[in-house]
Amino acid sequence: MRFLCLHGIGSNAEVFNTQLSAIQAALGSQHEFVFVDGDIPSEAGPGRLTSLYSTNEAYLCTGVYGVAEGPYFSFFNLPTASQIYDAFELIDQALEDDGPFDGIFGFSQGASVAASYLLRNQGAHLPFKCAVFFCATAPFNVESAPFRSMDDGTFRDEGTGEDITAEIAANIPDLLDRKTFPSQGKSMIRPYPSDGSIQIPLPTVHVYGRNDGYYPQSRNLVEMCQSFDREVLEHKGGHSIPWEQGMTSRIVDLLRRLVHAVDLHCHRLLRTKNRTFTFNMGSQHDIEQTLLGSWSLLELRSQLQDGGEVFPMGKGARGILNYNPNGRMSVQLQPAVTKKVKETVNDLLAYAGRYWVETQPDGSGMVKHHLELCSWPEEDGSYQSRKVELFENQLVLSSPAHVNVEVSPLVTYVFEWS
Template identity: 30%
Template sequence: MKRVLALHGVGSSAEIVKGQLAPLTRELGPRYEFVYLNGVAEIERGPEIAPYYQGPFYSYTTGYTAAEIREALDNLDQFVKENGPFHGVFGFSQGASMAVSYLLDYQAREPETQLPFEFAVLFSSVSAFSPSKTCYESIVEGLLNRGFRAIQGFPKAEFNELTKAERIFAESLALTFTVGNQMSSSTESINFFTRRNQEAIPRVLHHSLTQDRIEIPTVHVNGKGDLPAISAQSRLVCGLCDQSLARVYHHSGGHGVPTELFDVKTLVKMIDLASLEGADRRALHQGPA
C-alpha cells in the first residue's frame, strides 16, 4: 500500500480536500492510503469553497515572506517525520505550492538524503516560494535600490526598464498577487517596494532564476477552465521539476480536482506510473540491501 500525504488549498481544510479528491481516491482504490493535514492558521473561507462546508478553514502559512515560509515548511517537515513514512504527496493549489517549496528546500538542506516522497501529484498549483532571505538577494536589492516608477503601482505595473532577471522576478511576484486579488485569497501587504522592506518581499521561485529541480516523478494537473494566471503559475511550478520526470494533464474542469470519469481514469494511470517510477528510482538509489 502506498501512503500519500494530501495538502489542501488556502481557506480550505483536510475534510474539504478529502471530498475534492474522493472521485480520484475511489478509483485508485485500496492500493493507496491517504493522510490529510490541516493547515496551522485558521482563516476565512477560501475561494470557491462550497457554502455547505461550515469550517473551520485553514492556511499552511500566515504569509509569504521568507520567514513565514520557513515556519510553514518546518511545520510540514515535523508532521512528515512524526507521521511518515510516506510514498507520495498530493497538493491542491496552495497545498501544491507548499509541496514544491518543501521538496526544493529539503533538497537544498539535505543534498545527500533521499526525499521523503517518491512522487508528487500537483493540482492547480500556485507559485512556490523559498524560505531563504538570501534567495535572489541581489535581484531584490537591485529592485529596491533602483527606485523605478513601476513599484508605485505594484502589482499593476510595467517592468520594461528592469534587467532581465529583475523583470522575471517582478513579473512572477506580480502574477502571484494578481491571482490572489482575483480569487480574494490574498491578505498579504504589497507595500514592501514602496517601504523598501527587503525582508517582507516574498521570494517567489522561477525556473529561469533557480537551478535546482525536483528530482522525483511529478504529475501536474490543471483545468482547461482555470484562471489563466493560475495556469501560468502552474507552468512555472512545473518548470521547477525535472522535465524528464514530469507529466502534465489538462482536464475538462476549472480550478479543482477532475471529476469526469474519463479524466479520473486517465489520471489514475498517470499516478500509477509516477508511483512505480518513483519506487524504482528509490530502490536504485538505495542499492542492494
C-alpha cells in the same frame, strides 16, 4: 503507498479529502492518504467543488463555503520567509507524527508549499519519493532576495531599492490586490525561477486546467521537475480537481504510472550509491540464467575520460532488451523526445542476433553481441562486448567505445536495465 496531503488556501483537510475522494476510491485501499490542516485561520477560499460523485450542475458550487464546514485554514497568507518556514515545520511535524510517507499531494497553495519544501531540501535526503501537484501556484524560495511592498503600490528590492513591480505582476499577480492581500510594508520572498536551473529530483504528476487563473504558475512548476520523470494532464477546466469519471480515470492512470516511476527512481538511487561496486556473477551458466528475460532501459549514458557524463540519446531515452534461451537477443532504443541532444548517436537504434557469455579471470562476466541485423547499416555484422554487473534487480552493461562527442572522443557506454 502513503501520501501526505496539503489543501489549498482557505480550505481544510476535510475539503481536500472530498476533492480526492473519487481518485482515492479508484486507486483502492492499498494506498493511504493523510490530510493535515494549515495553521493560519482564513476565510473560505476560491475554487470549484462538487458534491461527492454528483454530476448534477445543481450541486456544483464555486468556492469552499457552503460545501464543507469550517473552520478554514491556509499555510500562509503572504509569501514571507517566516510563514513559509512555518509551513515547512508543519510538514516536518506530520512526518514525525504520522510518517513515513512515500509521496506528497498538494492542491493550489498546498502544491506551492510542497514544491517549495522539495526545492528547498533537494540537496539533502528527501523524506518523499514522489509528488503530485493539482492546480499548483508558484513555489517560493526562502533564500531569495527579499522585496518590500511600498505604500505607493509599488514593490522594491530590499537590497538595491530597484522597482520590481513588473516582476511581481508577472510572477505573483495576487499581490497587486491590496484589499485581498494587504502587504504594505511587508518583506516578502520571490518564487523559484522556471528556467530549469533548479529541479525537483523526484517523479511528479501535474494536473491543471487551461482556464485556471493560475495556469502560468502550474506550467512553470512543470519546468521545475525532471522531464524524464514527470507526467502532465492539462484539462479544459479551471481551478479545481476534475470530477468527471473519464478525467478521474486518466488521473488514476497517471498515479499508477507514478507508482511504477517511484520503483525505477529507487533503482537509480541504488545504482548511485553502489556505482563502484562490482558484482561477481560466478559461473558462465549463472550469468546466462541471470540475463534471461526482458529488461527495460533505466538510463543510457556515456562516461567521459575527464570524469564527466553525457547522454547520447538524451535523458529519458527508452528501450527494451531481450535475452532468449535459444541464444538470441534483440534490442530497441528510442531517444528522448523532450529535448535535442548534441551527440551524434541520437537516432532510433534496433538490432538483433546471437549472444553468448564469457567469464573473465577475475570472475566477472562479459556478454558478447553479434549484430546480425541492425537499423544502422554500418553496424551490420559487428560485435559488441559488454561487462555484466548486477545490483539487486538492476542490470548494468558497460563497454568502452569511440564516438564523436564535443567534450571528449573517449567514452564508456553504460546501459542500465531493470
